[in-house]
Amino acid sequence: MTQHSSINQVLVPVNKAKGLPNEHYISPEMFAEEKQSVLFKNWPGIGFGVDVPNPGDAKPIDFLGMPLLMVRDRDRTVGVFQNTCRHRGMILVNEPKNIRGTIRCPYHSWCYDLNGSLRSTPHVGGPGNNTHEDINCDELGLIRIRSHVWKDVVFVNISGDAPEFEEVHKNLLDRWKEFDQPMFHGGKTSSFKLEVETNWKLAVENYCESYHLPWIHPGLNSYSRLEDHYHIEVQGAYSGQGTYVYRQLKDDDGQVFPDFENLSNQWNEGAEYIAVYPNILMGIHRDHYYSILLEPVGIDRTVEHVEIYYPEDCQNDPAYTKLIAKNAEQWKGIFEEDLFVVEGMQKGRKGDLFDGGKFSPAMDGPTHNFHHWVASQVKQNRME
Template structure:
């Protein structure tokens, strides 16, 4: 199916949003899977999911069976979770790989670097080699990956420019955090939300602060709409920032330790940016978070939320309070994104309009989607 995206890429005052089909049509969902999520650097997981060498976690990403693995040298890798023999799934549940990755079907074995190291009885009973089978060419299929701010990004197609090139501006923008440790808060700093919405609506809502007074009255009581600013980098990323970030304080006045060597901008400032297509990041002086949007279907998304700190030594009660506070904020958005999803079934809705003053970050995302889709369609037409 080919949708008309010409109105989406117009200047914001004249533009319309993405057509309804981009939120409700399974065929368009599959088209976006290829163009937006497999063809670019998409967020898959966090490195903290596999903290120790040998740790393995199977992940299904848009139907693609993957294996997140920290190899014996501590390098995080992503493989297809598929045996090269008969296509069997290798790892069904998160676990520690003690020796090799063994296929449960015929016991072909792979090292944590993906090399095929054993093929029992492949040449007949007791014969573990065969002259027509070249083990060197039958290692696990590795998916191109890159880690930034602990997020494991993958480029499934293998065709995107290097991550550092694609996101050079954003990396430079937050370079002050570059040398600082990011310590995952642990089990009590992980939130999972299942939302009945298209993944793009979660991005659109996160990008802007326009909705704060009505959807987040508690947050807006101290970080008001007028204290926020738009972040608009067309074709790259977008989001919002605040000039009045307020540190969480415990009953005895305790706070989290700050990330080191930050400029005064971060004393009371914070930024919330979408790394296109599906990663939502928050940066504050004393903690950070990453939200990875996991599109399960055209109208179903799982949000994986992880909170990070500058030190392993954080107060348990304060950390739990911070998680609870953010969970409340993120849950407040659910009725909005689910309501927009239901509204997209209205056939008379034409994609909507944008406030030129308030919706710039969201329009940036819509225009990026339109540009990526248009380019993908042109490539297909040329083939």
């Protein structure tokens, strides 16, 4: 079976499908192809608004080798640009910083506003002459990358030709519309990362199914059992799982976090965990939500960036400080339980005779949904 035809084994109903072939996890050529067809042509997450909290904050990001710059403008809007000067291609910002004036190129001092427009070109027309008839500043602003901020995740479309984010994820935006309200980031204790020796897709596949709970998360499964979960599948956009039994975290005095406002009854004891394609994993509850950004550092290396948020009522209230830290510790422990699984699957993909595996039609629908989406992106890009 050839590499190009083998993805067709995924593009059939779950009861007949096999998973993505091994090369999608171990082949450098396939990693490069998916960089374009799966990541650059869609809406991956690259960072969080909390990374640039104040006007003038700028953070450089290396996304699969492409230099990007995330900036919060004076009007508090987050923008994303290619982190490259339009003059000679110099990297503009090397480390996170707050920019009080303009973004200045360290090479020839061309300067850009926080909105990307070119402000000044010193000596471009000769010593002491800062203009030249052939240098049109209006045409030489920083290259802006399409971006959209949702739930504080900064999504980008690098190819520039994907449908609007709101169109791609209309179903999910409607599904979680109740949570469109002010949220508070839990601070340093609510921000952590895990470095994993696996392909980023395996982290998505593991996250969006509950099948593994009894064996991998026995503590969680003790009260939110396998049979308490349901599948979430929207072809072409996202998949995951929900639970009918969410148990709020309590401190030693029995205190819990305040709820988000005006939620419907389904959230009294329910929660949902969704993989937003391609690389964002979200969990939402009555009293907090988190996002995991999967950074694909290499074909077998992924960094999981985790941020946790709470109702605005938690802000500046020291009564919740210990509980916020305890909640982060609990989630970190749960996420760490998955590490040997996704790393083990990565090692297993080196088995030449593995054929993509067999899905359980009853249990693996959300995972097959993701495989189907990846295969569809690759196939479509090959046809263009």
